[in-house]
Amino acid sequence: MNTIQQIEKTAQQLLPLYVHQDTDRPDRPLWAHPEIDQVIEALRLLSDVLFPGRHIPEPSNFKDFFIKQLKNTTELLQEEIEKALPFRWIGAAYLHDHKTPEENLYITANSIVNEFLSKIPYIREMLVEDVKAAYNGDPAALSYAEVKLAYPGLVAITSHRIAHELYNLDVPIIPRIMSEYTHSLTGIDIHPGATIGKGFFIDHGTGVVIGETCHIGDNVKLYQGVTLGAKSFPLDEHGRPIKHIQRHPTVEDNVIVYANSTILGGDTVIGAGTTVAGNVFLMESTPPKSLVTRSEAGVMIRTREIHGHGLGI
Structure with a gap:
């Protein structure tokens, strides 16, 4: 058997191993799940809203900056949440809890995105308290800017506070992608389901x-x-x-x-x-x-x- 024949044989053997597990939606492509890169980009855009100047220069007009960032974030999240929503009933089937699939994924995703947007001022308020906790809890911290720009614990809690609100809105997969990406950056592993009060500080963190x-x-x-x-x-x-x-x-x-x-x-x-x-x-x-x-x-x-x-x- 030559290489081309072996490739064809291997491809044929792989086919039955990729049958989609979503028995309620056999028409849905196997790859129709959230894209990791897009979720991470949404997380970065939101991080820049919550802490302007961390990844890009601080804007001269904050309101225009917020509107631009939030529009870009909304477009990304709308599409990725639509892809994620079917996993609500896939997961329910695994638990023998047969949920009825949403009739209109766009409308459901849009409602989730709008609800999430309303939570962003609250997330910012919580993060301000987290920065203060780090500054007051670590003699090595010489300014709030140092905490904002250099502390892995703040990176982790920022990501968590974003992911946790999406988790509370019953968004599948996406919050976990955010938390595991941040885990890979910081060595800090916070499940998006964890409930964390204000003024939270992780020192060193790894x-x-x-x-x-x-x-x-x-x-x-x-x-x-x-x-x-x-x-x-x-x-x-x-x-x-x-x-x-x-x-x-x-x-x-x-x-x-x-x-x-x-x-x-x-x-x-x-x-x-x-x-x-x-x-x-x-x-x-x-x-x-x-x-x-x-x-x-x-x-x-x-x-x-x-x-x-x-x-x-």
């Missing part, structure tokens, strides 16, 4: 993992290598992971978690004002204002009467 069902309060600070993860993955009667249940911890207001600590479990609540020292492995809740450290016998949790959150190290 290796931080925040799971889908995490609830993080206001003024929380994490250091590098922190994992907020799940204990296990409950399975349904078909042996598949059960979706949309609380699997990840709740971290209340004014908590600090130092480097390389791991906190697991959907029923784990870290009480407000708690400090978790470095290299702690924790699968139980803490009272408010606790100090959690390692000991030879395991984790030690002590109630603190001191003010502030520093460990004095």
Whole structure:
């Protein structure tokens, strides 16, 4: 068999492996899914709206700049959300929850885009508080501009706050593309489903993992290598992971978690004002204002009467 014949044979063998899994829409092309490059471009355009001057020169006329950027973003998101929407019922079929496909993808996508646009001022307000938290939480930060231009934690939380609003609007795939792209840039992995309050700061950042069902309060600070993860993955009667249940911890207001600590479990609540020292492995809740450290016998949790959150190290 020569090379041309082998190519033809291989191509023929590949065909049955590419049957589309969307049984409700057999007419839909296999490749009709969001384009990664277009989603990333929309994320970049939105980042420039939220922090003008980060990627391009700061505009002289902000209103005109915002209108131009938002129009370009809207065009990209409209098209990519239309491609993503069918995965709502594909995913539902996987979970044996048979949803009725949307009749008009354009109208549904347009409604989502308009709702998302209305959230952008709120995202900006939250990010202003995040910049302040980084500046106030890191003695090495000498200006807000330094935080805006140089801090990977701010890149990660900016992307997350965008992706989270799309996630809340039940947009499939696109929020995850945004979060994983940012993960590849920063080493910070935040699932778009995680709920994060205002004044959030990740110092250094590399290796931080925040799971889908995490609830993080206001003024929380994490250091590098922190994992907020799940204990296990409950399975349904078909042996598949059960979706949309609380699997990840709740971290209340004014908590600090130092480097390389791991906190697991959907029923784990870290009480407000708690400090978790470095290299702690924790699968139980803490009272408010606790100090959690390692000991030879395991984790030690002590109630603190001191003010502030520093460990004095």
